[in-house]
Amino acid sequence: MIRIKNIRIYSCAVLAIASMCLCAGCGGGKTSSRNTDAGYEANEDSDFRGAESLFRDAVEQGEDSVQAYRGLGIALMGQARYQEALEAFDSALSGTDDRMPETVKDILQYKITCQYRLKAYEDTLKTGEELTGMDDRLVSAYFYIGAARLNLGNMDEAEANFDYAVSLDPENYKLYLDIYSVYEEAKLSGIGDEYLQTALGIAPKTTEDHYNVGRIYFYLEEYDEAASALIVPVQEEYEPALSLMGQIYLARKDYDNARATYSQILSRNNESKDAYNGLALCAIAVSDPDTALDYIMKGLSLSGEDGKQALYFNEIVAYEKKLDFLTARDKCRTYVEMYPTDEDGAKELKFLNTRG
Numbered sequence: 001m002i003r004i005k006n007i008r009i010y011s012c013a014v015l016a017i018a019s020m021c022l023c024a025g026c027g028g029g030k031t032s033s034r035n036t037d038a039g040y041e042a043n044e045d046s047d048f049r050g051a052e053s054l055f056r057d058a059v060e061q062g063e064d065s066v067q068a069y070r071g072l073g074i075a076l077m078g079q080a081r082y083q084e085a086l087e088a089f090d091s092a093l094s095g096t097d098d099r100m101p102e103t104v105k106d107i108l109q110y111k112i113t114c115q116y117r118l119k120a121y122e123d124t125l126k127t128g129e130e131l132t133g134m135d136d137r138l139v140s141a142y143f144y145i146g147a148a149r150l151n152l153g154n155m156d157e158a159e160a161n162f163d164y165a166v167s168l169d170p171e172n173y174k175l176y177l178d179i180y181s182v183y184e185e186a187k188l189s190g191i192g193d194e195y196l197q198t199a200l201g202i203a204p205k206t207t208e209d210h211y212n213v214g215r216i217y218f219y220l221e222e223y224d225e226a227a228s229a230l231i232v233p234v235q236e237e238y239e240p241a242l243s244l245m246g247q248i249y250l251a252r253k254d255y256d257n258a259r260a261t262y263s264q265i266l267s268r269n270n271e272s273k274d275a276y277n278g279l280a281l282c283a284i285a286v287s288d289p290d291t292a293l294d295y296i297m298k299g300l301s302l303s304g305e306d307g308k309q310a311l312y313f314n315e316i317v318a319y320e321k322k323l324d325f326l327t328a329r330d331k332c333r334t335y336v337e338m339y340p341t342d343e344d345g346a347k348e349l350k351f352l353n354t355r356g
Contacts, residue, residue, distance in 0.1 A: 033063040039071045046304035048078030066095040070107055077114065078305050080339045086114040105134050112144050117341055124148040139169045147182045162195070171202050173212035180219060196220055207233045211241045223248050239265060239272070246278045255282045273299040273307030280314050289321035309339055316348060325355035 035058035042051035055072035059065065073088035089111040096104050112127040125148050131141035146161030162179050169175055176199035183192030196216045204210045211233045217226035226248055233241030242265050249258035262278035269275070276299030283292035296318065299311045312335050319328035329352040336345045 033058065033061070035061060036063045036068050036071060039068070039075065043071060043074050043078065046078065046306040048075045048305045051075035052079070066092050066100070066103060066107075068092075069095070070110070073107075073110055073114075077110065080117075080309065080341060082114040082117045082341060086111060086118065089114065101134065105131065105138075108134075109138075109140055112141070116144055116147060119151070119341075121148040121151050125152075137168055139165045139172070139175065142168070143175065143178060146179070150182060150186055150188075166195075166198075173199055173202065173209065173216070177212070177215060177219070184219075193220060204229075207236055207238050207241075211238060211244065214241065214244055218244060218248060218251075221251075223251055237264075237268060239269060239274075243272075243274045243278065246275075250278070250281055250285070253285070255285055258282050271302050273302055273304075273311060276302075277307065277310045277314060280311070280318070284314065284317060284321060287321065289318040292318040292321070309342070312338070313342075313345065313348075316352075320352075325352060328352055329355070 035054045039051045039054035039058060042048070042054060052072060052075040055068050055075060058068035059072070069088045069092035073085040073092065076082075076085035076088060089107050092107050093104065093111070096107070108127055108131050112124055112131065115121075115124040115127060124144055128141045128145035128148065131138050132145070135141070142161045142165040146158045146165065149155075149161060150158035165175060166172075166179075176195045179195045180189070180192035183189055183195075196219060199216055200213065202209075204213050210229055210231075214226045214229040214233070217223070217229055227245065230241045230245055230248075234245055242261055246258050246261040246265075249255070249261060259279060259282045262275040262282070265272050265275040265278075276295045280292040280295040280299070283289070283295065293315065296311050296315045300308060300315075312331070316328050316331045316335060319325075319331060329349070332345065332349045332352050336342075336349050339345055
């Protein structure tokens with residue numbers, strides 16, 4: 001069975017690296033130097049490969065090691081190289097001292113993300129306990145403890161941690177969506193649905209809130225309600241809402257409106273990898289893989305690493321649609337090397353290894 005990938009429409013509040021401070025001077029004991037400053041700017045621009053090079057130069061040239069290794073870890077996370085990122089964060093932590101508690105807490109939050117992504121659940125628990133010992137109201141720590149416990153089969157304890165995280169931040173739509181995503185990945189979306197239903201009881205106040213309500217209905221596969229929730233943000237041409245509307249059209253197999261929506265995004269932002277990916281998915285859906293590849297190439301030619309994973313994956317899908325299994329397999333091998341924690345990539349390579 002051929003799989004496709006959308007750029008994830010939820011930017012996990014406690015998984016996304018952009019949700020944390022990216023300034024070079026956060027908590028560091030030294031004034032940041034040229035390579036470190038430039039590296040953080042590259043991270044903010046999602047130029048993670050460029051940032052990696054700059055931070056490695058910063059380390060070699062003796063710049064503030066805590067901030068250089070911290071930034072390097074962020075750059076490696078942006079490339080889904082979680083094991084290397086974990087090592088960089090450990091190097092950053094080794095340079096801290098008792099006078100830098102906020103810096104330590106900040107780096108540990110990145111570290112726990114890497115551990116969880118690497119499925120090192122026992123280590124995730126240890127780091128989570130360290131974080132809660134530093135701050136007993138740290139929502140992300142309780143989220144990760146709950147997520148780790150769920151994956152270790154401790155469902156009751158996981159639920160207790162999730163519920164406590166929610167009690168600390170009860171109007172955080174993203175937190176409910178994050179919890180749902182953990183249950184979904186564990187094939188327990190029925191339980192996760194309960195958190196989404198609870199989130200629907202929050203009265204939306206902002207454009208982003210309305211968008212998040214739309215996301216919730218989308219995950220519940222209630223597409224009419226999702227579209228209704230998006231009326232305000234779509235009228236305001238809020239790009240994430242337009243992207244989600246495109247996905248709703250795709251789910252309904254309304255490819256003409258999906259194409260029109262993604263084209264609307266490109267008319268406002270010609271560097272939207274999400275829109276190129278959406279247009280590629282429309283082409284794949286109507287059995288036009290060559291057009292899909294054109295869109296994918298345009299998306300991949302853009303700067304920055306954010307959003308490219310879905311494009312690389314759907315490039316494989318497009319070659320499969322062309323029945324060019326040799327090229328698809330080569331692309332998939334490269335993909336698995338780039339994103340070793342993606343189970344879909346591993347499954348796809350296993351499938352392609354059976355083809356002639």
